[in-house]
Amino acid sequence: MDSVETIARYRIVPLRVTELWFRTGQSTACDLVRYFQIAGSPRGVRAVPFTTLCIDIARPTEQIFSSFLSHTRHKVRWSETRDDFAYELVLQPDRRLIAEFIMSYREFCRQKGLPISGLRRIDALLKQRKLALSVARTADGKTLVWHSYLISGNRARLLQSISLFRNYAGSGDRNMVGRANRWLHWRDMCALREVGVATYDLGGWYSGHNDQEKLRINRFKEGFGGTPTVEFGWVVGISVTGRLVAWLVRLYLSMKGAP
Numbered sequence: 001m002d003s004v005e006t007i008a009r010y011r012i013v014p015l016r017v018t019e020l021w022f023r024t025g026q027s028t029a030c031d032l033v034r035y036f037q038i039a040g041s042p043r044g045v046r047a048v049p050f051t052t053l054c055i056d057i058a059r060p061t062e063q064i065f066s067s068f069l070s071h072t073r074h075k076v077r078w079s080e081t082r083d084d085f086a087y088e089l090v091l092q093p094d095r096r097l098i099a100e101f102i103m104s105y106r107e108f109c110r111q112k113g114l115p116i117s118g119l120r121r122i123d124a125l126l127k128q129r130k131l132a133l134s135v136a137r138t139a140d141g142k143t144l145v146w147h148s149y150l151i152s153g154n155r156a157r158l159l160q161s162i163s164l165f166r167n168y169a170g171s172g173d174r175n176m177v178g179r180a181n182r183w184l185h186w187r188d189m190c191a192l193r194e195v196g197v198a199t200y201d202l203g204g205w206y207s208g209h210n211d212q213e214k215l216r217i218n219r220f221k222e223g224f225g226g227t228p229t230v231e232f233g234w235v236v237g238i239s240v241t242g243r244l245v246a247w248l249v250r251l252y253l254s255m256k257g258a259p
Contacts, residue, residue, distance in 0.1 A: 008124035015245065019121065022152055022231075031242035037157070037201075037231040046250045047234040051207045053226035057189045058154075058198040064189060064225075072182055072223030079183035083176065085144070087184070089134040089191045091151065098126060101133055101146055104162050111166040118159065125150055132156070134191075136184040144180040147188060156192050158203030185224060202226060 008019040009030065018030040024042075027033050041047035057064055065073065079085060090097055102119065109116045125131040132149040146162040165177035189200050202221045205228060206214035235250075237243030 008121055008128060008130070010120040010124045012120070015241065017120075019124070021150065021157070022155065028238055031237070031239040032245055033236045033238060033242075034233070035235070036233045038233065039231055041232040041234075045234045045236075046253055047232040048253060049230050050233055051205045051228055051230050053202040053205045053221050053224075054229045055189065055200040055202070055224060055226040056198065057193045057200045061190055061193070064193075065186070067225035068186075069223045069225070075179045075182045076186045079179045083179060083183070084139045085180055085183060086137045086139060086141070087134070087187045087191075088137075089132065089188060091132045091195065092129055093126070093131065093133045097133060098122070100143075101135075101148065101162075104143060104146055104164060105160060108162045108164065108166075121159075122148065132192075134184060134188050136180040136187075144177050145184050147184055149188075149192075151197070154196055154198040155201060156188075156197045156199070157201040161203070181220075182223070200226075 007025075007027070008021075010017055015032050016030040017032050017034060018027040019034045019036060020027065021036045022038065024035060024038055037050055037052070038047075041049075055064070055067075065076075068076070093101070102122070106116055108114075122131060130151050132151050134147045134149075135143060136145045137143050144164060146160065148159040150157040150159055161181065163177050163181050165174040168174050168177065192200065202224070205221060206218050208214070235246045237246035
């Protein structure tokens with residue numbers, strides 16, 4: 001995959017953190033370097049495998065769509081002809097749109113009982129012009145689903161997918177939100193393909209067997225086809241403080257039994 005190195009820089013007091021995605025590189029103006037989704041694992045480094053699903057969207061759109069499972073194709077066709085959703089993809093979102101997205105993200109995390117994470121990364125990628133947002137709304141303007149992406153070279157990596165179905169009590173409305181999510185993925189693939197993106201990365205795939213919620217998410221993602229891809233991540237300390245933190249991370253992974 002021909003993706004360039006993507007750099008996001010932010011602070012987690014007192015650490016200055018640099019993130020490098022998809023390709024390795026050197027960075028000394030920080031305390032800690034975090035590597036994400038690197039194709040190979042270097043010797044002497046405790047790297048953690050990360051599995052994701054990648055879809056080739058450089059193909060003609062009819063080939064992309066035909067690779068979807070029949071259930072997913074049916075839902076997308078239904079939305080295309082009956083749901084009357086409104087679509088928006090913004091490759092360089094402004095602060096107003098970011099604020100709207102973050103408000104939905106906070107509500108989504110509250111409803112699911114999840115910690116709010118990744119906001120420093122969102123801000124850092126925004127400054128680097130590496131962040132894209134897409135949204136599906138009803139015809140009367142109600143927000144249903146958000147997607148956020150890291151755009152790196154010809155690769156788009158899903159960061160967050162926020163479905164607001166918990167705002168609806170009825171099963172019909174909840175099913176509508178589920179359709180909107182599938183439809184939004186499809187529209188994103190088409191729109192990102194038009195601006196030169198070749199690889200659509202669904203942002204992770206659970207390789208275990210016990211977590212039923214993650215297995216359900218797997219089934220949703222598998223509906224779009226794609227190829228399971230194993231990449232690696234690790235941390236490297238640069239300063240004395242950074243090396244201490246990197247050692248603690250490796251110790252934690254060792255205690256968890258990670259490779």
